[in-house]
Amino acid sequence: MEHSQPDNDWTHSHVFNEGNPLAQKNTTRAVILTTVMMVVEIVGGYTFNSMALLADGWHMSSHALALGLSVLAYVFARRFANDSRFAFGTWKIEVLAGYTSALLLVLVAGSMLFQSVERLLSPGPIYYDQAIALAFIGLVVNIVCAWLLKDGHGHSHDTHGHADHGHDQDLNLRAAYVHVIADAATSVLAIVALIAGKFWGASWLDPVMGIVGAILVAVWAYGLLRDSGRVLLDAEMNTPVVGEIRQIIESSPMKAAISDLHVWRVSKGKFACIVGLVTDEDTSPTYFRNALSKHDELAHVTIEINRLTPDHNGGTS
Incomplete structure (x- = not known):
């Protein structure tokens, strides 16, 4: 038996997300920059025995992975936009990527905390000049990446004069932005710790800054988990x-x-x-x-x- 098709006046598209090609392009650039700097900082951290620099490099590796995940989310959301299996479009692929990135941030925070406490209990010599130079280069790279991704971080306001705080954003791009900002923050902490150790002998500040960085990353991860999780669970009845x-x-x-x-x-x-x-x-x-x-x-x-x-x-x- 052949089924009749409804008139076109009664049908409509379920593609609600127009995509964000500029965000995809800029996030790809950020992936490349972050990956290169990640390798440099990890090698430098081991070579110059800086826990702050090493922690920055290792957690940058998870940021590179998360940024790559953000790019893939944009690609798949666009590719399957017209797939009838997705009842209300593919936008939540991007939100899921943001949630996964937040989970990676939690792992980063845990790793930074563990390594920093370990180094605090068992300190070793640090090659300050080389480590400081690498930390400054890392900070510059993070600033460039943050500039590329900054457009997705602002809050949007709708036409009726109210803002649904944190939810009118591109959560996938926000996740990438938070990863980059976390990188920049730990780079700053590493620089402060290394300079204090070099000029005032406060070598203990290197792992302490690693602990502070871990706490900051955990706080940012919580905010991202909360916002993306609310969307994924359709907890929107208070909007x-x-x-x-x-x-x-x-x-x-x-x-x-x-x-x-x-x-x-x-x-x-x-x-x-x-x-x-x-x-x-x-x-x-x-x-x-x-x-x-x-x-x-x-x-x-x-x-x-x-x-x-x-x-x-x-x-x-």
Whole structure:
């Protein structure tokens, strides 16, 4: 039996994410720079016996991996954008990459903490001049990478005057940016520790700065895990758009009560929602869909109408 196809007026695309080709290009550049500097710092850290420099190099290796993961996420999200297996598009591939990058940051923090404590208990000689030079080069590389990725770090504001803090960003690019900023911070800490050790004999400051860096990385990782995890788990019912949906329905001349409401994110700053309504008015889903259409962030709206009858038995339209 042949199935009839719906009219084109009733069908629509589920590709909500337009992609970010500039971010992909800049992230690729950052991967190359980070990988080269990673090799230099690891070799230099072992050669010159600097824990701060070695920790910076090793955790830069995870950053290089995370940045590479970000690039792959952009590639796969674009490649499978029109794949019908993805009910609401492929944007969450990028979010998943951001979450995975945050997990790598946690591992980085743990590794930095372990190695720094070990070196604090068993100190060794440090070749300060060479280590300081490499740390400065690493910082310059990190600054360049941060500049390449900076556009994805700012918070977006929607057209209705409110900002959903941290969620209207490209979370994949934000993850890459956080990795680079973590690198820059540990480079600064390494430079401070090495200079203090060279001029004031505070060799203990080298591993202590490694511990401080581990704490900073862990804090940034937590923030990224929280934001990307919330999107992956569809924990979006506390976002401002949910209140706006309720307000529009409750203030509508066509009286209806919300019996069911689900809102989740399908792209950067874009949401899908399912709204179940109970009413005794003679209305249609189209009426309420049009009422909600003024909110551009609602990219996919499904309305269900349950009509009250005199005996309170509902029907669905």
